[in-house]
Amino acid sequence: MTFARTEFLPFSRPAIDQDDIDGVVEVLKSGWITTGPRTAEFEEAFRSYTGSLHACSLNSGTAGMHLVLMALGIGEGDEVITPSMTWGSTINMLTLLGAKPVFVDIDRYTLMVTPESVEKAVTEKTRAIIPVHYAGAPVDLEPLRGIASRHDLVLLEDAAHALGTKYGDEQIGSRGTAVFSFHAIKNITTGEGGMVVSDDEGLIEKVRILKFHGLAKDAWQRYSKRGSPQVEIITPGYKCNMTDIQASLGLTQLAKIEKMNEKRAELAALYDRHLSGIEEILHPRAPDYPHVHSHHLYIVFLDLDRVTVSRDGFLAELKKRNIGTGIHFRAVHTQEYYRTVGYGPGLLPETEWVSDRLFSLPLFPGMIEKDVCDVAGAIRDAVAAVKK
Numbered sequence: 001m002t003f004a005r006t007e008f009l010p011f012s013r014p015a016i017d018q019d020d021i022d023g024v025v026e027v028l029k030s031g032w033i034t035t036g037p038r039t040a041e042f043e044e045a046f047r048s049y050t051g052s053l054h055a056c057s058l059n060s061g062t063a064g065m066h067l068v069l070m071a072l073g074i075g076e077g078d079e080v081i082t083p084s085m086t087w088g089s090t091i092n093m094l095t096l097l098g099a100k101p102v103f104v105d106i107d108r109y110t111l112m113v114t115p116e117s118v119e120k121a122v123t124e125k126t127r128a129i130i131p132v133h134y135a136g137a138p139v140d141l142e143p144l145r146g147i148a149s150r151h152d153l154v155l156l157e158d159a160a161h162a163l164g165t166k167y168g169d170e171q172i173g174s175r176g177t178a179v180f181s182f183h184a185i186k187n188i189t190t191g192e193g194g195m196v197v198s199d200d201e202g203l204i205e206k207v208r209i210l211k212f213h214g215l216a217k218d219a220w221q222r223y224s225k226r227g228s229p230q231v232e233i234i235t236p237g238y239k240c241n242m243t244d245i246q247a248s249l250g251l252t253q254l255a256k257i258e259k260m261n262e263k264r265a266e267l268a269a270l271y272d273r274h275l276s277g278i279e280e281i282l283h284p285r286a287p288d289y290p291h292v293h294s295h296h297l298y299i300v301f302l303d304l305d306r307v308t309v310s311r312d313g314f315l316a317e318l319k320k321r322n323i324g325t326g327i328h329f330r331a332v333h334t335q336e337y338y339r340t341v342g343y344g345p346g347l348l349p350e351t352e353w354v355s356d357r358l359f360s361l362p363l364f365p366g367m368i369e370k371d372v373c374d375v376a377g378a379i380r381d382a383v384a385a386v387k388k
């Protein structure tokens with residue numbers, strides 16, 4: 001091992017500035033820390049940034065997906081078309097609601113579903129399509145909209161990676177229904193958090209009621225001077241509201257999204273340059289239609305034909321060299337539970353090819369060029385150690 005970096009470089013680190021801290025402290029001192037005025041302000045700022053008509057905040061993207069599916073009445077007997085190359089939360093929510101996830105394969109280079117594979121999977125039982133805007137690139141929305149409208153299906157976009165992403169000139173979230181995540185590694189964070197945006201006011205209203213016990217009004221409406229303490233449960237609901245502490249972070253983070261995404265783009269371009277010529281490392285491709293990438297993740301594939309270790313073995317080599325990495329994602333249909341209910345390897349060849357080879361390199365706004373050089377140096381050194 002010839003490469004040396006003394007300090008561990010994590011795969012991700014949130015970009016928290018003094019203004020983020022000041023905003024949270026202000027809320028803590030304000031006397032109101034749960035869902036309240038900051039949350040309303042954040043929903044409005046987010047709605048305005050994405051150009052959507054309506055927005056509802058939650059305590060995670062997963063909760064957003066869950067409640068939209070519930071609000072749509074998706075459950076027992078329904079099929080929902082989705083990639084397996086995604087975070088397992090969507091598949092878990094479908095399963096918990098009694099619906100059947102119908103996995104479709106992806107294009108190994110864009111990591112996203114293709115309209116052809118989606119169209120083939122439509123049956124009489126299909127209710128919805130949930131494509132994922134992957135790693136910051138937009139899925140090809142127009143053909144998917146066509147399929148949804150021809151078969152009378154809901155198109156529900158998983159936009160967890162896509163804050164600031166554009167499909168052509170269209171900001172993701174500005175049309176239809178999309179779910180965003182503010183988990184700690186996302187392009188903006190509230191620690192944990194999520195937002196559903198939609199042009200369907202009725203849908204957003206249902207999500208709003210489901211997220212807070214099924215009450216027709218939230219705590220701010222009950223306990224503020226203008227509110228009244230009486231409540232009415234109009235349907236059984238959950239408890240997944242965002243707090244004002246989180247929303248304050250959301251507001252200050254959202255104000256910096258363009259700057260932070262620019263920094264991500266610069267780092268991604270540096271990676272492209274510093275990793276070029278390493279034959280053992282393969283690269284996904286950006287979609288060939290016009291788009292703006294939010295560079296949520298920088299993903300590469302290990303060429304297993306050229307090395308003596310598995311992808312996981314290679315990541316252990318990088319860790320020895322003080323470089324953290326991520327796996328986004330292992331195909332959900334290969335996970336233990338989903339193997340026991342009839343899915344499993346062999347189902348989706350392109351997804352499985354990707355699932356065995358991909359990994360994510362450190363990418364966050366606080367990185368400097370030397371960090372990128374270190375990652376590239378560690379990769380070259382690790383490749384030399386495991387080359388066939």
Ligand SMILES: Cc1ncc(COP(=O)(O)O)c(C=O)c1O
Pocket residue numbers: 060061062063086087089090132158160161180181182183192193194
């Ligand atoms: C593609 C994708 N979908 C959904 C989620 C769920 O979001 P959250 O962690 O906010 O529940 C995540 C993130 O973690 C994700 O990466």
